[in-house]
């Protein structure tokens with residue numbers, strides 16, 4: 212199931228990036244003590260590290276929640292390959308779409324009409 216591992220990797224990838232970004236920003240700010248003063252630089256640095264770690268944690272929790280919904284079949288919309296779809300995106304003035312996290316295919320946002328939906332006649 213290489214495609215599904217790809218999907219999980221794409222789902223969780225931003226979390227470590229956020230944590231590492233927070234650490235790098237904290238490192239950069241702590242060494243800019245000429246600008247903020249030693250005490251201010253240390254405080255801003257630890258705040259940035261905490262913010263990055265917190266955002267990474269929240270992202271991982273949300274990714275886990277979406278994966279849980281997808282596993283239970285409660286996630287809205289699914290690619291024909293069975294993969295989880297991204298949040299709605301729009302490029303320029305084009306139609307909105309959702310990208311499959313497993314195969315990368317763009318799925319148009321407009322849902323096909325449901326066969327059992329009331330037609331109104």
Ligand SMILES: [Zn+2]
Pocket residue numbers: 290291292293294311312313314315316
């Ligand atoms: Zn797909």
